[in-house]
Amino acid sequence: MKHDFSELKLDRVTRRFAGAGGKAFNALDELTLTVKRGEFIALLGPSGCGKSTALNCIAGLLGLSGGSIWLDDLRLDTLPPEKRGFGMVFQNYALFPHMSVERNVGFGLRMQGVPAAEIAPRVDRALALVQLVGQGHKLPGQLSGGQQQRVAIARAIVIEPPLILMDEPLSNLDAKLRIETRAEIRRIHRELDRATIYVTHDQDEALSLADRIVVMKDGAVQQIAPPPEVYAQPANLAVARFMGYRNVLELDVAGQEGGRVSLAGPGISLAGVAKQPIDGRRAAVAIRPEEFAVGAPDGPNTIAGRIDNVEYSGRDALLDVVTASGAVLHVRGPVTFRRGDEVRVHVPPERVLVYRPD
Ligand code: ATP
Secondary structure, eight states, X not given: OXXXXXXXXXXXXXXXXXOGGGOEEEEEEEEEEEEETTXXXXXXXXXXXXXXXXXXXXXTSSOOSEEEEEETTEEOTTSOHHHHTOEEEOTTOOOXXXXXXXXXXXXXXXXXXXXXXXXXXXXXXXXXXXXXXXXXXXXXXXXXXXXXXXXHHHHHHTTOOSEXXXXXXXXXSOHHHHHHHHHHHHHHHHHHTSEEEEEESOHHHHHHHOSEEEEEETTEEEXXXXXXXXXXXXSSHHHHHHTTOOEEEEEEEEEEETTEEEEXXXXXXXXXXXXXXXXXXXXXXXXXXXXXXXXXXXXXXXXXXXXXXXXXXXXXXXXXXXXTTSOEEEEXXXXXXXXXXXXXXXXXXXXXXXXXXX
């Protein structure tokens, strides 16, 4: 397999399964994506959205029901997994428990028939890259979860694959180790200068690691964009919800002037909001909890309510504010507020995103 590739191209990759009652459905529906050498791509979405199906189609562990996969001008989807030569890292490490770290890492090279004299230095280099020098003689069971995952990464990269595929590799690690290993994965990706496709349901992981995020839902791509764009301009309501816009309110379109729109609902009125392509008299707005200012004076874009729940989170708190009409707003605010307090919350109009209602 050649390594001096410039891009991997997925062209309308589709995978169908038999669902409930034998009715076929597309677990992956026409995924089209070009991954450049050096790029880090995150496939992000809720459980069941088709992320692992996509990764397994790329790896060759699942056949395609439609579409094709190319590494430059070489068609890959007709090749078995071992001929594609991709490195894979799984959630559960998938190490051989009876083999030493060194033998685990060298496994792929032995399978490829690489001469023994070449294997040792390549294994040493891979272990150095994942910062496990001196641990090669140990068995996986003698290592921590984070170290085992680094062995799995060394095993994936030792074969010098053009593409590294990772399926939720940090899920089994505790919070601190997850953040440390995340930084390691990014560093290893940079040093290797290949391409990485990384499956996760964790938006923070995707935002911190990826050059581009592919957001998926029900087997279909919702948005492909760099992290700041997915964060600030979700393509639709489903992406917005998934990216932490916890407040989604359906309101009436009260008026439009120039590029601005005003929206109203019981006890809520928002003015000067940037107009999106909405049709009809109803629109959904999406607002992040951290965009509200709590304790604002009465005025435009200010909503009154009573605090119904306070979830302490250290630096600040997540407040549930119930409006007079019974709508619940999730608002990040100071820890000084208590349940039962009457508050006003203000949102700047530029922080309100407008979508067609579901
Ligand atoms: P998770 O994060 O839970 O692994 P995912 O986004 O990776 O979810 P997939 O594992 O790709 O999702 O599954 C996508 C859909 O395809 C789901 O509805 C799942 O139940 C279904 N599916 C996956 N594998 C099969 C299979 N072998 N046969 C039938 N349906 C399947």
